[in-house]
Amino acid sequence: MSPRHRIVLSLLALCGLVVLGGCQQSGSRQDPSDFLPLFGDRGNDNSPVLARVGKVEITQDDLDMFLEELPPAMHRRYEGADGRRLALKHMVDKAVLALGAVERELYNDQDVARTLISRRRETLESAMTNYGLLLDKEPSDAELQEFFQEHRDKYRQLGLVKARDLDTSTKADAEAAYLRLKMGGAKNQYPYVVKDYCVNEELRKLDGDLGWFNDGGVIPIIPNSQIFTTKAFALPDGLNPPFQVGDRWHVVELYQRQPARSKTFAEAREQVRKDMMPGFQDAIIKDYLLDARKHFEVQMFGEYGPGQGMTVEEIFARAMVLPEAKDKLDLYTLIHTDYPESDRADDALFMAAQVAIEMFDDTRIAGRYLQMLIDEYPDSELIDDATYLRDNINDPKLLRRLRSGGAVGK
Incomplete structure (x- = not known):
């Protein structure tokens, strides 16, 4: 198992067991075994x-994982047999402190509980993002x-260009060097002239050859x-x-040139x-997230419930003037999720699609917003534009027009 998998599984073990303390009612007592294991990956x-x-048992594998997961700067501290013994001592110390916290029921302290709960949430969120959704996901070659x-x-x-150069401290020396190079002959080539005039020691070592730049x-x-x-x-x-x-005079000879060109896909692939x-x-x-909100039946209440708080028009107007693309997208999708029955819900999906294209170059999610508009609001005045944009979402000319602020058009 890779160290990356071990780290995440260890964190999940922490979430599933140690963090249980953050879920309990204040003053409740837990079995200390609820907080085990303290090390390893539950393999x-x-x-x-x-x-x-x-x-708490600390095994050979636990010690190996503990050392693997240390920051690189700490590895030297635990090198050799003495280092491993020291690492094991530190693991014992950590176990003693953790068990002491359980014995004193510190998981019922509000600050401790808040930390445990937030770490559980952050760890599970990271696990879902990096392992549940993104692990091994790569764009296809197409x-x-x-x-x-x-x-x-x-x-x-x-x-x-590929060039030779020599630099001098004075114009007179540069002109003298230039005349010798221009004169030609075996002793008037760059390697010789550089040694006689160039004040740049590194350039002298290279016989004046700068290579490509x-x-x-x-x-x-x-x-x-520069x-x-x-x-x-x-x-x-x-x-x-x-x-x-600056304070240098240069005598340069350009002896090879490669013009600018478009890279091939193979050259640019990475x-x-x-x-x-x-x-x-x-x-x-x-x-x-679009699917999961429905799966988990998200509901909003009080001032955050549908029709409460800011009006749809206020949110839509706010989204229109925000400078940051992410903030715009957040508000447009908020209108759709929180005010699905409003007259602005279809407009918000269409605007979200345009933001995804124009500012994020993300045609995939833009297509998803357009399809939602078409499926959920078949009577929308935007249905023709949404359908056209969905069907031509990879047309380079249309994308260039949209990214330059043009209308969808046909």
């Missing part, structure tokens, strides 16, 4: 018992290629390198007269995946 552990604290085509302009290989790129050995590369990149190929950057994953995962979570 089949047949390894030797190394220590026993009351009913989805990656579709994303790549929609954002093709983003995936470009920058133009590059792009417009505005960083070259660590060159002072003010200004230098911007100027050098714009020079014509071949040997160029001296130019100044970057495409990285760019796509946040929206891909967010869509999975949002999809689940």
